[in-house]
Amino acid sequence: MTLSKRANLFALLGILFLALNLRGPFTSLAPVLGQVMEGLSLSASAAGFLTALPLLSFAIFSPMAASLSRRLGLYPSLSLALFLIAGGIILRSIGVEVLLYVGTVLIGAGIATGNVLLPVVVKIAFPARISIVTSLYIFTMGIGSTLSSSIMVPLSSLNVTQFSGWQLALLFNIVFPIAALVIWLPKVLKDKRSASAGIKDSPPTSMKTLLTCPIAWQVTLGIGLNSFTFYAFAGWLPKMLSDLNFSEVDAGYIYGFLQFSTMIPGLLLLPILSKSNNQRAIITVCAGSVFVALLGLIALPDFAIFWVGLFGLANCSTFIIALSFVGLRTTNPGQAAALSGLSQSIGYALAATGPTLIGYLYTATAGWTVPLLLIAIVAAFCVMFCNLAARDNKVLQGR
Template sequence: MTLSKRANLLALLGILFLALNLRGPFTSLAPVLGQIMDDLALSASSAGFLTALPLLSFALFSPLAAGLPRRLGLYPSLAFALILIASGIVLRSVGIELLLYLGTIFIGAGIATGNVLLPVVVKVSFPARISVVTSLYIFTMGIGSTLSSSIMVPLTGIEFAFLSGWQLALLFNLVFPIAALFIWLPKLRNKKQSTTANASDGSPTPMKSLLKCPVAWQVTLGIGLNSFTFYAFAGWLPKMLNDLHFSEVDAGYIYGFLQFSTMIPGLLLLPILSKSNSQRAIITLCAGSVFVALIGLITLPDYAVFWVGMFGLANCSTFIIALSFVGLRTSNPGQAAALSGLSQSIGYALAATGPTLVGYFYTLTSGWTIPLLIIAIVAGFCVAFCNLAARDTKIFQNEPVQSQRNG
């Protein structure tokens, strides 16, 4: 293997191992939440706040993460994100309520930093394969999420030293950041590689100027509205299915099917994106399918399994392609970091409002038609902004750039 190929392989492994940490520590909480509530005597409102805290942390820390590479360097910033996640996992597993919240904030800050900077690493390491590598790492995020969530309950039956139950289960997530650090820490000692990554950042991109850029807003709203539809829909799906006369067991299976369906696009899109010079048609189709799935669930609820699967596939496909725009619509890693911070901060802020808004209209109308219509309307706006963001135009540039093969 040549030195260049070996470097590319190590860079890809670093990206994928980092991606393993960007969803699992968040989603692994839900399977053991009941045990945590019983053990720490948490109220339902406290537990609800605990589940919303990561999304709020994402929204708060994403814009701060965009400036970290200028202070620490790109690779040290990624190592810092992994250390935050690892520290949060340990604190959350101690079994003290205050540390449970504090650890969750640490995890949220670390994941937010990783979410913002991972598209920058992709742009630095694989500038000609941005969409393909983005698909791969989103798929890997799904693997980490599925693995962490599925083994939480079995692990609660194991005792080790002074740890047992949900504490030991949540502490298992520590395996992933430690494994990723083994890959990223050697990069910190490679001064030449680190200097190259930092030198390619380009001049700083002020957030104020980014807020005045139409392309930046198109990418941001494409990602943000897509995130809103997912969290607003997924957060209430089991209750929704119960009210549509599905049993709790069936509702649980369908909810699991939704999570599974979000893993598939990372593989399905690989051959398409590797051969396509334009994402406009595919993202319009995917974002439009989210709207169709929601309308289908309203009009033909008996086919909920089909509509939920369609929603998961289409929503995650839209997210993968929209996230690749962070690299494709910027001219250097500095711009990519700023756009990633803006889009994910606003995106998760929108996502955090989704479940609350849907719950309010459900209470107001005592049904799911109006809430689903609201999510569908948001999905319609998402189609429009994704279509605009898919045009081959860089930020801070009025004219479309000459089409390039961006994979």
């Protein structure tokens, strides 16, 4: 194996192991949330705030990631993100209510930093394969999420020393940041030059500058509106299905099918993106299918499993392609970091409003037609902005 191929392999492994940490520690709480509520005597409102806290953390900390990487360097910043995730996992597992919240915030800060900076690593390490590598790491995020979520309940039945079941289960997530640090830390310590390269060597770009750039807003709204549709829909799907006369068991299976369907696009898109440069057509079809799935669920709810599967496939496909625009629509790592921070900060801020707004509309209308129509309208706007973002233009072009 040549030196360049070996370097590319280690870069890809670093990207994929980091990606394992960017969803699992967040989603693994849900399967044992009831046990956490019982163990710490949390009210329903406190538990609701706990589940929303990661999204709020993503929105708050995402804008800080670019400046952090410029100050510390790209690779040290990503190593810091992994330490934050690891520290948050430990604090969250101790079994003290205040540390549960503090740990969740640290996990959110670490994931936000990783989410913003990982597209920058892809742009630097694989500039000619941005879409393909993005698909791979989104698929790996799904693997981490599925693995950690599926093992939570079995682990929670165990008791080891002072740890109750749910504490041990949540602590299991520490495996992922440790595994990633095994790859990242030697790279940072061995080659300080490459560790500080990338964003530091790029012309500085602030998110404030991008606010005047149409392409930056098109990418940002494409990602943000797509995130809104997912969290607004997924957050209420079990309740929706229950009101549509599906049994609790069937609703659980269909919800699990939604999570599974979001893993598949990472593989399905690989051969398509490697052979086609027409991202505008692909993302229009994917984003448009989200709109179709929502209308289909309104019109033909008996076929919910089909519409839910279509929604998951289309929504995640849209996210993968839209996220690749962070690298494709920028000319240097500094711009990519700024655009990634802008798009994910606004994107998660929009996503955090989704479940609450949909819950309010459901209460006000006593049904799911209006809430689903609102999500469909947002999906239609997502089609428009994704289509505009898919044009081969660069941010700050001509400036």
